[in-house]
Amino acid sequence: MNPAFSVIFLTTLIGVGQGLFLALYTGESYAIVNVLPSQSQDFYVWGSVISVAFLIVGLVASIFHLGHPERAWRSAAMWRTSWLSREVIVLPTVIGAITVYGLVHYMGWDLTTFGIKTGVDGDLTLILGLGGVLVTFLLYLCTGMIYACIKFLQEWATPLTVINYTLLGGASGFTFAAVFSAYMAPSLVNFYAGWAIIITLSALVTRVASLMRNAKIRHKSSLKTAIGVRDDRIKQTAMGFMGGSFNTREYFHGMSILFMKSIKWIFLVLVFLVPVILLSFAISQGSTNLLIAAFVSQYIGLIAERWFFFAQANHPQNLYYQTVG
Amino acid sequence: MTQLALVIDLNVCVGCHACVTSCKEWNTSGPAGFMSDDNPYDADPTGTFFNRVQTYEVGEYPKTETVHFPKSCLHCEDPPCVPVCPTGASYKREEDGIVLVDYDKCIGCKYCSWACPYGAREIDEHQKVMKKCTLCVDRIYDETLPEAERKPACVLACPTSARLFGDVHDPDSVVSMAIKEEAGFQLMPEWGTKPSNHYLPRRKMKIRIHEDELVRADNPLKKEGERPKVEDDGHTLDDVTSW
Numbered sequence: 094m095n096p097a098f099s100v101i102f103l104t105t106l107i108g109v110g111q112g113l114f115l116a117l118y119t120g121e122s123y124a125i126v127n128v129l130p131s132q133s134q135d136f137y138v139w140g141s142v143i144s145v146a147f148l149i150v151g152l153v154a155s156i157f158h159l160g161h162p163e164r165a166w167r168s169a170a171m172w173r174t175s176w177l178s179r180e181v182i183v184l185p186t187v188i189g190a191i192t193v194y195g196l197v198h199y200m201g202w203d204l205t206t207f208g209i210k211t212g213v214d215g216d217l218t219l220i221l222g223l224g225g226v227l228v229t230f231l232l233y234l235c236t237g238m239i240y241a242c243i244k245f246l247q248e249w250a251t252p253l254t255v256i257n258y259t260l261l262g263g264a265s266g267f268t269f270a271a272v273f274s275a276y277m278a279p280s281l282v283n284f285y286a287g288w289a290i291i292i293t294l295s296a297l298v299t300r301v302a303s304l305m306r307n308a309k310i311r312h313k314s315s316l317k318t319a320i321g322v323r324d325d326r327i328k329q330t331a332m333g334f335m336g337g338s339f340n341t342r343e344y345f346h347g348m349s350i351l352f353m354k355s356i357k358w359i360f361l362v363l364v365f366l367v368p369v370i371l372l373s374f375a376i377s378q379g380s381t382n383l384l385i386a387a388f389v390s391q392y393i394g395l396i397a398e399r400w401f402f403f404a405q406a407n408h409p410q411n412l413y414y415q416t417v418g
Numbered sequence: 419m420t421q422l423a424l425v426i427d428l429n430v431c432v433g434c435h436a437c438v439t440s441c442k443e444w445n446t447s448g449p450a451g452f453m454s455d456d457n458p459y460d461a462d463p464t465g466t467f468f469n470r471v472q473t474y475e476v477g478e479y480p481k482t483e484t485v486h487f488p489k490s491c492l493h494c495e496d497p498p499c500v501p502v503c504p505t506g507a508s509y510k511r512e513e514d515g516i517v518l519v520d521y522d523k524c525i526g527c528k529y530c531s532w533a534c535p536y537g538a539r540e541i542d543e544h545q546k547v548m549k550k551c552t553l554c555v556d557r558i559y560d561e562t563l564p565e566a567e568r569k570p571a572c573v574l575a576c577p578t579s580a581r582l583f584g585d586v587h588d589p590d591s592v593v594s595m596a597i598k599e600e601a602g603f604q605l606m607p608e609w610g611t612k613p614s615n616h617y618l619p620r621r622k623m624k625i626r627i628h629e630d631e632l633v634r635a636d637n638p639l640k641k642e643g644e645r646p647k648v649e650d651d652g653h654t655l656d657d658v659t660s661w
């Protein structure tokens with residue numbers, strides 16, 4: 094496929110936003126059982142604001158992908174069958190859930206405000222946050238399934254697609270949380286950086302697994318099945334036109350094999366190797382700059398990763414468009 | 419249930435592109451609006467088409483064969499492009515099985531085109547909506563046209579009658595008969611899309627000549643040459659008609 098930057102930014106930015114929220118909630122629930130020091134409301138409020146900002150910027154990026162953004166509201170209609178439609182519903186729900194979560198923190202409400210005594214501090218945000226966590230995971234599922242559900246895009250049609258979207262989003266979100274906590278809650282830096290390393294390494298395992306799977310994928314379609322002639326020696330002599338068309342632009346990235354290979358190594362280094370090293374050093378040296386560098390590297394790497402993800406998928410329609418003429 | 423479809427005979431198609439041009443002409447002039455082109459007479463032309471004719475070479479020289487292959491939306495019975503559409507703009511009609519796009523609902527997200535394995539959908543770069551073959555839905559039911567002309571423009575244009583149009587669910591229709599009798603097949607059956615359009619394969623036209631057809635079985639003397647002249651005063655019918 095030919096990667097569209099609107100979609101690359103959409104998926105990577107909302108991935109960070111979702112991951113950041115998961116990080117906030119993890120921190121809060123650990124604090125309640127006194128494993129971590131509890132934080133001021135400000136920490137959660139600003140965390141939620143930044144998380145929502147990532148999601149909204151992602152949403153705005155996606156609008157550039159549409160031919161008729163003014164009709165975008167229609168896309169909530171077919172949630173029964175379409176993962177894209179489901180994403181369109183779940184994304185604003187996640188934004189809403191995190192906004193409510195941040196707002197309740199801002200107001201400092203808990204269940205006692207409403208006359209219910211549980212004896213737990215922050216019980217209300219804990220419950221609301223749990224709902225937020227569920228929809229956040231649902232959003233990862235929707236985003237991944239948009240690609241994984243197209244069965245003839247064989248590089249995508251695997252549960253690994255959903256797992257990678259979840260883990261890569263989570264990793265970048267926790268890395269960002271480490272940066273954020275360096276300013277707002279220094280006592281949490283090591284906790285977030287530690288988890289960022291663990292999630293990044295898990296993502297490394299599943300992303301490499303999908304690379305290995307795709308390296309030896311056997312495509313089911315061939316020119317034989319495409320035109321229904323039983324002979325291995327078929328070649329196209331004319332695709333029916335001399336210029337370009339949607340079919341020649343949308344489905345192929347147009348880059349060299351060397352470029353593809355380099356992008357793969359670039360993202361492996363930027364998403365996994367560099368951040369893990371920088372995060373480890375940041376933990377031992379307590380340097381905020383290293384944390385920032387880790388996030389920047391990981392995010393740039395994720396853009397390359399997403400580009401590669403799209404470019405690597407081989408659309409069977411390309412069988413029909415091989416020879417200008 | 420009705421399922422309208424095309425049957426395209428690869429044995430007959432000569433690759434003249436008449437279906438492509440008549441399709442474009444009919445559909446760019448229709449009520450649904452033009453099908454945009456850019457730089458049609460310039461370098462790097464590009465445009466929206468519902469139908470393309472491609473050419474393939476099969477085999478190795480000198481035993482090669484040229485296959486002309488027209489391709490448009492196959493109006494799949496289980497179309498993967500329809501359920502993925504978030505707006506419901508892409509739909510399959512209950513009454514005749516035609517897969518259509520509602521241009522007023524389409525948001526141009528291109529997701530359906532990703533979900534068609536055949537590359538049958540093309541976005542219109544100016545109207546920003548997804549376009550594809552409609553089986554000339556605006557002409558096949560048009561009662562102001564003479565009945566014989568209520569067919570897709572491509573079918574009417576084909577000079578070799580390589581394109582048949584009809585209901586593939588009716589076992590007695592011309593398309594069903596052709597599929598049955600001439601071994602009609604579907605494209606990329608591996609994805610379970612169940613295309614309604616079928617193709618008829620290339621078939622070699624051969625006559626088989628048996629040994630006894632090369633010698634005259636009714637020549638007991640095995641002597642070839644001028645037949646003896648018919649006797650003028652012959653009496654029997656055989657004598658007169660003998661060859």
Ligand code: SF4
Nearest residue numbers: 491492494497499534
């Ligand atoms: S050929 Fe493609 S566009 Fe047409 S119905 Fe089948 S999947 Fe949909």
Ligand code: SF4
Nearest residue numbers: 503524525527528530
């Ligand atoms: S491009 Fe239009 S028809 Fe296709 S999936 Fe998007 S909204 Fe539906």
